[in-house]
Amino acid sequence: MDYEFIIKFLPLYKEAAILTLKIGIIGIIFAIIIGLALTIITFYQVPVLRNITKFYIELSRNTPLIIQLFFIYYGLPKVGISIKAEMCAILGLAFLGGSYMAETFRSGIEAIDVIQKESAYSLGFSKLQTIIYIIMPQAIRVSLHGIIANIIFLLKETSVFSAISIMDLMFTAKDLIGIYYNTIEALLMLVLFYLIILLPVSIIGILIERKIKYV
């Protein structure tokens, strides 16, 4: 084990981890927003938009992130839409995550009795008020576990970003292996940094699940 190597390149990994986290968090926030919007569309069976939503969910769930990214990053500029690599990554993550979030919210909403909706209407709530004040708070509670699982899944998917030459953890590790041939050290740091990113989220997920179970 070459400790000097580890100490020397630790800052490089830290930078890469911060970049990964930054893109990941922004992408996840967009994914949640898309998911919420799609859920509202399906909940109220908005014509036309409903069909587009269904198609989008199937399309995004049944294709790998890497080809989505390649299409956005290499394909779209050919038809005049040029986007920076980091924006592509956020866009790709949001495109992938939106459908997963929507499916999780949907299953949460399905778990809530129709009577809640009917009662809200009879109290004079509007459609939008019903979903924001009555349905969503309950649905999010039910689907919280699924949301955390999605967040972990999306954070894991960020490892693909190196394919569109973003200097993330994978890119850094591969670079160092290529230049210095310190494979073991480079891989060890890679694993450690992913654990630092993913373990807290995973533990929060377990804690939340436990809390909900006991309430």
Next chain:
Amino acid sequence: MFSYVKDLGIDVLFKGHNFLRLMGGLLVTLKISLISIAISVVLGLAFGILMQKKNIAVRVVSRIYIDFIRIMPQLVLLFIVYFGSTRAFRINLTGELSAIIVFSLWGIAEMGEIVRGSLSSVSNHQYESAEALGLSRLQTFIYVILPQSLRRIIPISINLITRMIKTTSLVLMIGVVEMIKVAQQIIEANRMLSKNAAFGVYLVVFILYFLICWPISVLSMKLEKRWK
């Protein structure tokens, strides 16, 4: 019409053997995922049954194994096996073999978790009733518990197939020439002739992935609904 196709760069695929090459890449993708799925289903079933044991050592080891595999991005695991094994053990694994090892390890963990979950969801009185009817432990498992669990296991494991096929796309990062890599090669080779090839070819690959994974997802969803 034809000029429109050319503008999108799809025409590249119909020159020479390009489309056949792309299909060849698809076969590599499918080969890796199907072999890994086969290994995962068999060993994952055994692993899930093993986890039913009350033995502390078995529990701790399997928990650590499952949690590590599930929390690490698959790409990291690929790097560990592909680059790490060469350095640490002086063995030279091909990209394809490393991919099969990683996806099998991942599949066994996922499958084991699915099997364990559905086995433990069979209620206790099923065991007790079987015992009261004089069935042996093996008979109970084969005739009573397994058929009920399979109704839960099969839809989720079919879903695992689509996840496996999607994840196989990562192998291009360790130098395996699969569908996306072939697409890249075709685009590079025709850079001068067809400037828009990147759009058309990647679009076709995108659609191909969808056409493969979508029917499998639909099947999984249908089975899940029917057997609820």
